Amino acid sequence: xxxxxxxxxxxxxxxxxxxxxxxxxxxxxxxxxxxxxxxxxxxxxxxxxxxxxxxxxxxxxxxxxxxxxxxxxxxxxxxxxxxxxxxxxxxxxxxxxxxxxxxxxxxxxxxxxxxxxxxxxxxxxxxxxxxxxxxxxxxxxxxxxxxxxxxxxxxxxxxxxxxxxxxxxxxxxxxxxxxxxxxxxxxxxxx
Amino acid sequence: xxxxxxxxxxxxxxxxxxxxxxxxxxxxxxxxxxxxxxxxxxxxxxxxxxxxxxxxxxxxxxxxxxxxxxxxxxxxxxxxxxxxxxxxxxxxxxxxxxxxxxxxxxxxxxxxxxxxxxxxxxxxxxxxxxxxxxxxxxxxxxxxxxxxxxxxxxxxxxxxxxxxxxxxxxxxxxxxxxxxx
Numbered sequence: 163x164x165x166x167x168x169x170x171x172x173x174x175x176x177x178x179x180x181x182x183x184x185x186x187x188x189x190x191x192x193x194x195x196x197x198x199x200x201x202x203x204x205x206x207x208x209x210x211x212x213x214x215x216x217x218x219x220x221x222x223x224x225x226x227x228x229x230x231x232x233x234x235x236x237x238x239x240x241x242x243x244x245x246x247x248x249x250x251x252x253x254x255x256x257x258x259x260x261x262x263x264x265x266x267x268x269x270x271x272x273x274x275x276x277x278x279x280x281x282x283x284x285x286x287x288x289x290x291x292x293x294x295x296x297x298x299x300x301x302x303x304x305x306x307x308x309x310x311x312x313x314x315x316x317x318x319x320x321x322x323x324x325x326x327x328x329x330x331x332x333x334x335x336x337x338x339x340x341x342x343x344x345x346x347x348x349x350x351x352x353x
Numbered sequence: 354x355x356x357x358x359x360x361x362x363x364x365x366x367x368x369x370x371x372x373x374x375x376x377x378x379x380x381x382x383x384x385x386x387x388x389x390x391x392x393x394x395x396x397x398x399x400x401x402x403x404x405x406x407x408x409x410x411x412x413x414x415x416x417x418x419x420x421x422x423x424x425x426x427x428x429x430x431x432x433x434x435x436x437x438x439x440x441x442x443x444x445x446x447x448x449x450x451x452x453x454x455x456x457x458x459x460x461x462x463x464x465x466x467x468x469x470x471x472x473x474x475x476x477x478x479x480x481x482x483x484x485x486x487x488x489x490x491x492x493x494x495x496x497x498x499x500x501x502x503x504x505x506x507x508x509x510x511x512x513x514x515x516x517x518x519x520x521x522x523x524x525x526x527x528x529x530x531x532x533x534x
Binding site for chain 2: 169173177180184187190194195198199201202205206208212213216218219220223225230233237243286289307313314319320322323324325327342
């Protein structure tokens with residue numbers, strides 16, 4: 163049996179460089195490759211954390227941008243609504259709820275038995291002033307429907323809030339109906 | 354023929370030793386190549402990750418700063434006011450868009466002959482139009498029939514009775530409400 167020791171001794175010039183190279187490689191693995199592997203794994207965790215923080219910051223920014231854009235859009239739409247759709251003043255509100263409605267009622271063949279008005283001032287800053295009227299009408303069912311359709315079809319901003327019908331006293335008696343309508347306007351100083 | 358080996362240091366098979374040495378050399382070369390490749394790859398990956406982390410952290414800080422500036426540019430009080438104003442505007446627009454003409458068409462299709470509409474008032478609740486009605490009916494069955502027909506028409510859901518008072522004339526005065534579609 164040939165001993166390894168003898169072979170190593172006799173082939174030292176061949177074996178020693180190989181063993182040294184192997185040892186260097188093992189040392190490289192233990193001292194460089196493995197620590198670097200652990201370091202990269204830690205950096206991966208940090209990178210994932212940084213990506214999450216970036217995504218969170220993007221969401222925060224998007225929310226802030228949405229608030230600013232939404233407010234600007236709401237301001238513009240509200241200004242258009244207050245300026246173009248609603249009556250601008252109390253006089254305009256009166257005009258569309260008084261003469262305008264009485265003319266529509268007469269055009270529908272109804273008799274105006276009376277009309278009352280009420281103004282409710284805003285309770286909170288920024289709210290609109292409510293201008294409401296109750297119109298008591300008498301006439302046929304067809305006339306009442308025609309009046310309601312005319313109110314709905316006209317461009318003035320009028321909301322029919324409530325209808326109260328009184329039973330006709332007799333077959334030939336006209337229907338009596340109390341119609342509550344409202345409009346809104348922005349008072350002075352935005353109230 | 355002499356079969357004994359009289360040598361004190363017998364020969365061994367040099368070829369096998371060289372083969373083993375070549376094998377070890379091959380392993381060393383492969384190991385070295387793997388080590389070097391891993392070192393280069395990992396170093397490159399670490400540099401890439403550090404660059405990415407720095408970029409992400411910088412972007413996040415920039416975005417947070419921009420968000421802070423945007424939030425500072427909006428007056429909280431003004432935001433509350435515009436939100437309330439938008440809610441109020443949406444509510445009255447919702448009331449304005451309620452079509453009484455369509456509503457009366459539905460009523461004409463569903464109102465039994467023994468029931469008469471006395472009052473009607475729509476209002477907006479949580480974005481839905483809720484209609485409260487008072488009807489005068491000869492019998493409770495007629496009021497029930499009317500509510501069933503309203504729901505069957507598909508124009509109303511969740512129609513329910515609020516109260517029913519029977520007058521001296523024997524007529525039922527029933528208040529009901531339902532969600533109008």
